[in-house]
Amino acid sequence: MLNSRRLVLAHFWMAFGGFGLALLLGAWQMFIRSPLAGWIGNPEWYYRSVTAHGTIMGYVFPTLIAMGFGYAITETSLKAPIAGVRWAWAGIALILIGSIMAMIPVSAGLASVLYTFYPPMIGNPFYYIGVVLVVVGSWIWVALMSINLIRWKRANSGKPVPLAMYANVAGSYLWGWTAVGAALELILQIIPVAVGLRSTIDAGLARIFFSWTLHAIVYFWLIPTYIAYYTIVPRAIGGKLYSDSMARISFVLFLVVAMPIGIHHTFADPMVGAGFKFVHSVFTAIVALPTLLTVFTICASVEIASRLRGGRGPFGWLVALPWNNPTMLAVTFSFIMLGFGGAGGLINMSYQLDASIHNTQWITGHFHLIFGGAIVIMYFVIAYDLWPHLTGRNLANLSLMRLQLWLWFIGMIVTTFPWHYVGILGMPRRMAYYDYTHPAIADQALPVILSATGGLILVVSAALFFVILIRGHLSEKADPGEYRFSVAVHPPQRVPVALNSHGLWVGLMIALTATNYGFPILQLAVRSDTSVPAVYVGVK
Amino acid sequence: MNPERLLSLTNRWFSTSVGLTLVIFLSSAICGFLLLPYADADSRFSGIWDAICNAAGFPVKSSATDIIQPEFKISGATLGLAELTSPSPQSIGRGATLAQQCAICHGPEGVSRADAPNLAGQYAQVIYKQLHDFRSGARTNATMGPFAAHMNDRDMIDLAAYYAYLPRIPSSRDSAEVPLIVASGAPTRGIAPCGSCHGTIERKIGSPWLNGQPAAYIEAQLRYFASGARRNDTNQQMRNIARALTDDEIKAVASYYAGTQ
Numbered sequence A: 001m002l003n004s005r006r007l008v009l010a011h012f013w014m015a016f017g018g019f020g021l022a023l024l025l026g027a028w029q030m031f032i033r034s035p036l037a038g039w040i041g042n043p044e045w046y047y048r049s050v051t052a053h054g055t056i057m058g059y060v061f062p063t064l065i066a067m068g069f070g071y072a073i074t075e076t077s078l079k080a081p082i083a084g085v086r087w088a089w090a091g092i093a094l095i096l097i098g099s100i101m102a103m104i105p106v107s108a109g110l111a112s113v114l115y116t117f118y119p120p121m122i123g124n125p126f127y128y129i130g131v132v133l134v135v136v137g138s139w140i141w142v143a144l145m146s147i148n149l150i151r152w153k154r155a156n157s158g159k160p161v162p163l164a165m166y167a168n169v170a171g172s173y174l175w176g177w178t179a180v181g182a183a184l185e186l187i188l189q190i191i192p193v194a195v196g197l198r199s200t201i202d203a204g205l206a207r208i209f210f211s212w213t214l215h216a217i218v219y220f221w222l223i224p225t226y227i228a229y230y231t232i233v234p235r236a237i238g239g240k241l242y243s244d245s246m247a248r249i250s251f252v253l254f255l256v257v258a259m260p261i262g263i264h265h266t267f268a269d270p271m272v273g274a275g276f277k278f279v280h281s282v283f284t285a286i287v288a289l290p291t292l293l294t295v296f297t298i299c300a301s302v303e304i305a306s307r308l309r310g311g312r313g314p315f316g317w318l319v320a321l322p323w324n325n326p327t328m329l330a331v332t333f334s335f336i337m338l339g340f341g342g343a344g345g346l347i348n349m350s351y352q353l354d355a356s357i358h359n360t361q362w363i364t365g366h367f368h369l370i371f372g373g374a375i376v377i378m379y380f381v382i383a384y385d386l387w388p389h390l391t392g393r394n395l396a397n398l399s400l401m402r403l404q405l406w407l408w409f410i411g412m413i414v415t416t417f418p419w420h421y422v423g424i425l426g427m428p429r430r431m432a433y434y435d436y437t438h439p440a441i442a443d444q445a446l447p448v449i450l451s452a453t454g455g456l457i458l459v460v461s462a463a464l465f466f467v468i469l470i471r472g473h474l475s476e477k478a479d480p481g482e483y484r485f486s487v488a489v490h491p492p493q494r495v496p497v498a499l500n501s502h503g504l505w506v507g508l509m510i511a512l513t514a515t516n517y518g519f520p521i522l523q524l525a526v527r528s529d530t531s532v533p534a535v536y537v538g539v540k
Numbered sequence B: 001m002n003p004e005r006l007l008s009l010t011n012r013w014f015s016t017s018v019g020l021t022l023v024i025f026l027s028s029a030i031c032g033f034l035l036l037p038y039a040d041a042d043s044r045f046s047g048i049w050d051a052i053c054n055a056a057g058f059p060v061k062s063s064a065t066d067i068i069q070p071e072f073k074i075s076g077a078t079l080g081l082a083e084l085t086s087p088s089p090q091s092i093g094r095g096a097t098l099a100q101q102c103a104i105c106h107g108p109e110g111v112s113r114a115d116a117p118n119l120a121g122q123y124a125q126v127i128y129k130q131l132h133d134f135r136s137g138a139r140t141n142a143t144m145g146p147f148a149a150h151m152n153d154r155d156m157i158d159l160a161a162y163y164a165y166l167p168r169i170p171s172s173r174d175s176a177e178v179p180l181i182v183a184s185g186a187p188t189r190g191i192a193p194c195g196s197c198h199g200t201i202e203r204k205i206g207s208p209w210l211n212g213q214p215a216a217y218i219e220a221q222l223r224y225f226a227s228g229a230r231r232n233d234t235n236q237q238m239r240n241i242a243r244a245l246t247d248d249e250i251k252a253v254a255s256y257y258a259g260t261q
């Protein structure tokens, strides 16, 4: 069992607790704007809910998963107790305080600005300060990951850093740097207006700062999932990791190119020059590379597992896979969703095609498929895999797990496919009310109903997930043995310094941020004529 | 083990990754800032520097020189005046005296018996703006034009202060019967809920309080907006909405706000 099990469990339970609440809000949003429900009469309720749902799902839930998983990786892969456990508790405490501080004004209807902040709309300052506290809490984790790695390296000079830890620290650096964008937006721009020190705000500049965070944050959400692909999946299905170096290259590529591409979120915005939009699209295209590498490596690793079990033939090996192993099932579902989501992403990233789906329900469909689908289903796997080591008890009911994963997969497909479709029909996102009796949008009614039904299936799946975890706390005690990560076909004896440290890649990340963001930010920051009056929101 | 130096050109990882990053950045920058701007058929650059500045996002000045002037007067009223939100008692008093000339249509208490708008309790900014527009010609009306022609800014502010000070007529309406267009608008036609500017849901500065206005007056104004006979809504908010309203909706909102529904 893990020494840090209470710390890790605290992170996981807080993460999943928030996730459960936010999920219910999501399902309610789906229902209330579908033809199944009458018009609520006051759109404010809808935006209140979307703000809470987005803030929890986007900022709190994945951050806590990355942190909890990161602590577990630190202890198990470095085989030493975590240094700075008190700081770790301080970090999660900040996140708890920040989340509560943010959610109070949101629940009271004083900050229905959505999780993307949408300046010049300005809500209650405590909402923003709460979000800043969440980020600061997570920065403590970033520092701890780095400190633990440095300590280990001192004691083990020249040895390859375990892959899981290498990737985990890469993810933490990515987050540490990418969160700076939104932090600057909040601290320099939004909070001064929210507390009344200023009454105008440069909304264009704020959007650029936000885009600095917005793209790489999705890779930060993704990294625990990718770590699970590389270091849990092959072991859990009885195979080996095809290539350790390929894995390291994928993670460092994420570090370098996830960051300088965020302006693809402002394709439709006038304040960024077309030249910068083009440069960002080129780097966006490159970010597909680490994902393609990953898909290839994991498929190869899965094939190895099958061949070890006696699978043969060019396709026959697929049959020999351990299909009743929940991890096998989950990684398959995850890849299918990643495939569809990735195809959709190609449309979003192309300047011209993006115009046809910009700000439509296609976008929400897209990120729910990738984030809620491909990524979150692997969060479930991480929890299932670690639970016995955290509780010292068995997690035995495999068929319930399979049912839960199946339902999540089906629910996500049923939710997001029609969601994409209505987006193509032009249904705008972030609206509380649609008059489906109007002939112009009457044909959106059916797909929207379908989508809402999918949301219900997801709620059932999540309920099962909680049942499984809670039963895991109550089942009979069992020694889970030592926690192990996948072993590579050729376990690394010696790794090039570049792939055993992060300095080079962090350097490139910061350099590219300067080249790709420096000018657009400075240009707006030095101009005096780009601010607009703030629009204060809140129930009166 | 021999210490391998990372930050050195002899390190293949270093030289390759930095080199590739440079190549990708430079080639995308050349494409984005030079080739593509020139490939655009509409581009009229005076030189390379012009093209680069344009792609970097410097605002193009030329378009600012030839603004098309409308062939009608637009409203020039400023609504942010502090005197409109916190008037002095003297201002209200002067307004009361001046208002005697208005009483014949708008009623001695600001409540009309002649289907002219009720002014009692109307927002000061609204009254000020309409008077200002009558004087400038941004809004035309055979009766009001001559009155406003003789007013100065002081008079208008005082009148606005006085009418805003009078109590509104109490609403006699049953709130359960709010027409859909007032509460929810019609998103598919781009119509925001009336209540989101005219009170009850939200109030936007410059939008009048409509409760208790004569139905005939509201209906007439909506039709003027729709036909373009009235166009002092500077950003066309009301013209756009009125054009999209159906006949039934116009009647429904008029009688709803009049309280006769």
Ligand code: HEM
Pocket: A023, A024, A025, A026, A027, A028, A029, A030, A050, A053, A054, A055, A057, A058, A061, A114, A115, A116, A364, A368, A371, A372, A373, A376, A415, A429, A430, A431, A455, A456, A458, A459
């Ligand atoms: C039962 C499952 C879920 C349903 C039915 C659901 C539904 C929704 C709906 C209706 C919106 C608002 C879209 C709009 O009006 O534009 C939304 C937004 C959002 N959802 Fe979910 N959601 C679910 C699960 C998730 C999950 C699992 C995640 C990620 C872990 C997630 C992340 C987000 C985020 C970040 C937003 C904010 C988007 C915005 O503000 O436009 N959701 N969701």
Ligand SMILES: [Cu+2]
Pocket: A214, A215, A216, A262, A264, A265
């Ligand atoms: Cu992005």
